[in-house]
Amino acid sequence: MFDARLRPLIDLAVDPIGGWMASCGISANQVTIAGLFLGVLAFFFIAIGLPFIALWFIILNRVADGLDGAVARATGQTDFGGYLDLVVDFVFYSATPLAFAIAEPDFAIAACFLCVSFMGTASSFLGFAILAAKHNLETDIRGKKTFYYLGGLTEGAETILVLCAMALWPAYFAYFAWGFGLLCWVTTATRIHAAYTLFPKS
16 A cells, blocks of 8 residues: 555665665575575564564565665566565565464464465465566556556555564454454455456456
8 A cells, every 4th residue: 555655765765775785796586585584583583482573583574675676676677586576575474474373372363364365465466467467567656576566455565564563562463463364355355356347358
């Protein structure tokens, strides 16, 4: 919901750093893998009951997610780089609820619901991107991307905020998971409607 408005500000902040990293010989894929490692650390600290420490690794993971794009813009974006970035993002998002369920088994049902909700947003996003590529549709409203980025009520900014809120107030994880999961289904429904409206049905 906020990604399109935030993207120019984020790019303004990270592009100079990305350019400097590229000049040092650091590749976008290396930054993506480093972000994955930070996400694994966040998962570990949540799972052992230290979510406040995990919060800092969540933030660093998201910083890496912004920087890999900046490095890619400085060196030239690649299809594999965009693919790897997307896979790492989805794995990180869905692993976080699992970590909370490991830390507190009573959260398991809420965590499962959130993971299924993430599947809805992920599949509706990727399915739309595939059809957009088939019909030569492009957009740069959320920055220059490898895939067509279709927005919704729950985008990257909202997901980051709710993951940070879960780490700050872990006792309320179930409320965050059920609430955000429902919003994810609103996003999925609006994307399906957009696809139904835009793409041929026969």
